[in-house]
Amino acid sequence: MPSPLEDTTPIAERKAVMYFVCGGMVQGHPLMASFSFAVASTTKIPVFGVNFRKCVTKKTAFPAAVQDAVAAFFCLQSLGFLPENISIISDSSGKGIFITTFLYLNRHKLLIPRRAILSSPFVDLVDNFYSDAELLMLDYVNAEMMSMFSYQYTENRPELRNTLLSPARGGLPEGYNFKGFPRTFVVWGKVEIFKYGIVRFVESLKKAGVEVDVLEGKDCVHDYVIFTKDRSREGVFGRIQDFMKVDDDNILRRKLTDSTSKVRLRNWY
Template sequence: MSVPNSHQPSRRLIALQKLMLLAASKSRGAEDVGRTRTITQSMESLQRRVRGVKETTSTVAGVPVRWFRPERADARLLFHVHGGAFVAGSSLAARAHSRLARCHHAELVSVDYRLAPEHPFPAALDDVWAVYSEVAQDRPTVIVGESAGGGLALSLVRRALDRGGNTPKGLVTMFPWADLTNSSDSFVSNGHRDVLSREGLSRSAMAYAGDCDLSMPLVSPLYGSFAGFPRTLIVVGTHDCLLDDSRKVSTCMRAAGVDATLIEIAAGIHGFILLPAPESKEARRQISSFVGTALSEP
């Protein structure tokens, strides 16, 4: 099911995105791993944990993780996979989802998986799988991921299904990077109005894939099987360079019999959900509703 947002974009969304595009244009052509990490860290530093949720760090299966525990948490779990083009990002990004954890009385865990190019595929997938295997057993779980983390979440579900792990109750993937060949037409149609660039993502893709083919299913989950996937919510903006990734994933999921819902936010660019705009608030409301329904299923 596709749920397009037909409303005109708000003035706030347009203004905020113009600022982001201006900042991105100044760094075009100068993207490298160090700069990507610096920009990502700056964005993560703006995220705030909501009151009533305790934040701690620990290790699970030898992998660093960050826990968010509401005062009235039960057995339900939100398993978060952060973005950052596989070369940047951290579990701090999960602070943006702490309200979701509090609302549904669920513990939230985010994984600091190893990053490329120092640790190419399958290091990141191995890390999220190791943690998931330990913390999600016999617990109602929804996996949440954004951007590269959204693609990695897709690969995680595939591995869990193939290896007989705990199948999550649901999957929320926001503007997922699911095709690391970066061959989609939306790179052309949205290249001038999104913060992403095909050139920058292609460098990150090569760093992450290492010696593996970019179209290998666990590297680019778009080329894999979606048979057996749980109900899935995909959220993306129509000005995102990865728009086609979301559309193609949703099409493949429905062809495989998956209960998949695609929400397209008019004029939203990559990462729009982190902006203080009405569209972001509405998208979060729909995500919360989806998570609540998924976690309540027997």
């Protein structure tokens, strides 16, 4: 793909993908993530990696990462990118940060990204993940460590752990809701320990009227998108490509409909 620095397309017409890296909110760097590079090579859209603060101290625990995410979103807009041309991708804990960011933007009636692609979202910071022994035997994720990360991330606001910061539980605080959430593609592994929380989260989105596409990887573990080399049409990256294209087609269709309506309106007057 050509360098964005050499792109002569007006910036208001360009697309961009914002990426929130995994790592349990305590580690991870967007340049070390294979998922973002795979999405860039598949979609031919440049990726803007958000290196948000990791919760290694109380000072950098929540809401530091969300503050950085909001700042990054407005940074792209200040460069001239339109929210309708910005997509969000994230995996594991990065998705929880994006979801909280959306809920914040939505509550304050601010513009939001057009699309969201979420891989194995960490959306329940209360569950200790020991309820299914089979998943614990099959998945590589350390359940005890994830529980520790969730406490560390919410150290400043422990009362939000089972509400705003655990959207899978469906108990969002007053003023927060999923109505208006962007069109979303959610992928997870059938044998990962986060599976049940992810399914509940998807159900909450659908109840709010959000258009959701899903893919459950057969016999796949947590965040399997970072391991798979499958680039087929039926694989996760083929599905992501189709997801982006369908949304583009819908945008074009709406624009054509709007322009036709305006012509009819002018003719009527």
